[in-house]
Amino acid sequence: MAYFVIDQRARADGTxxxxxTVRVKQKGRIVYSDHRTFSKLAPAESWAKKEVGQLESNGVPNPQAGVIPLRELIAIYIDDPHITFGRTKLYVLQLLADSDIGKINIIDIRSHHIVDHCKNRIQAGAGPSTVAHDVSYLRWCLKMAKPSYGYPVTxxxxxxxYELLHSQNLIGKSQRRSRRPTSNEIERLKxxxxxxxxxxxxxxxxxxLLDFSILSCMRVGEVCRIRWDDVDEAQKAVTVRDRKDPRKKAGNHMIVPLLGGAWELLQKQPRTEERVFPYNERSVAAGFQRVRNALDIEDLRYHDLRREGASRLFEKGYSIDEVAQVTGHRNINTLWQVYTELFPKRLHDKEL
Known part of the structure; x- marks a missing residue:
């Protein structure tokens, strides 16, 4: 059945x-999707009604013909109720759909189109690690198109x-950060x-929230998701739901002990809502960023507070395995790097 939906969106300039978006569903699955953007509502409705009429009369174009641009394939993925996306992946997919490569028919995409896309992203100010996300999710789109919807692409x-993208430094791994806020910076931030x-x-x-993020070593999203029924009074711990894990996108719940004052901070919060910290994580991060910028504190991210917390636990004498129980790291190599940067002389000291 063909149908259409119209979403009103405001640009940054207020316009x-x-x-x-026109779609067709068959047996609960979206088999066709197309969209256009208009400056006025009436032309949008007129185009949509015309498209729906043609689809009802002529049927859905044969997906085996591959007659859709990348942006429409992405729209089908996003609208598929059987697929869930994290915030980063959804953002990157929408960016791909809105870029020049999104206009290209999926059967016509070649390696030089991908290289051009990456060059454009670099020229726009994106770093190689950011552009690598584009390439990774584009590969996922093309890889899943045939088994998911029958489109003849790979x-x-x-x-x-890949070889050219790496050789020209258009994609790469993110730089490992070692930034810790100084005591003075933390006091000024507070x-x-x-x-x-x-x-x-x-x-x-x-x-x-700042203190709890440091003491608990949690990401801001994890902090804002804690519910009062996740709190274990007996163990002075909380269940962190859906903790980030590259191998498992959902259901990765962990019981995390609250140390060094984190338990007391949690207990002082008013029990007026289901969540302990019932705030939008983006608002929390944005407030931190605005204050940081106003204070001219350079190169400090909210996520660096997590590293600060892990560093403090090491300085108190906790082992790598014990710190991993708090931070949730599955791969302790990351924590090992933090530890060795804190105590580079530890092996020399054993000789004394």
Missing amino acids: IRYKC ELPVIES VGLNERASKRAAHIPYVD
């Missing part, structure tokens, strides 16, 4: 655009582009965050 164009909290109608306890 309104109307994205009209991931071969992406595979063929003053700035307190001031910001006092001026906001919707009060967010930024300082409690």
Whole structure:
């Protein structure tokens, strides 16, 4: 059955655009999707009704012909109720759909198109590790198109582009960070965050969140997902739900002990809602970033607080295995690197 939906969207400059999407479902699965964007509602409705009429009269184009651009394949993936996406993957897929490569028919995509896309992204200011996400998710799209929806394409164009992409440094691994905030920076951040909290109608306890993030070694999203029924009073621990794991996208729950004052910080929060910290993680991170920028604190990210927390645990004498129980690292090589940077002389000391 063919149908259409129209979404109203506001651009950064405040102008309104109307994205009209036409789809066809068969046996609960989306087998066709196309969209156009208009500046006015009436043309959007007119185009949609015309497209729906043609689909009802002529039927769905044969998917074996591969007559859809990449952006429409991505739209089908995004609308598929059987596929779930993390925030990063969804963002990258939408970026691919809106870029020049998104306009190319999927059967016409070649390695040089991928190289051109990566060059354009680098020229726009993206780093090699960021562009590598584009290539990875593009490969996933092409690889899954045939078994999922019958489109006769493969991931071969992406595979063929890898050697050149690496040799020209268009894609690469992210730089390992070692940034730790100084005591002075943390104190300045707390003053700035307190001031910001006092001026906001919707009060967010930024300082409690900052301290809890450091002491618990949790990501801001993990902190904001903790529910009161996840709290284990007997063990002074919490269940962290869906903890990030590259091998497991969902259901990766872990019981994490709250150490060094984290338990006391949790207990002081008001029990007025289901979540302990019932705030939008993006609002928390954005508030931190604005205060950091206002204080001219350079190259410090909210995620660096997680490393700071792990470093403090090492400095208190906890072993790598014990710290991993708090941070949730499955691969302890990351923690080993943190440990060796903190104590580079540990082997020399054993000779004394």
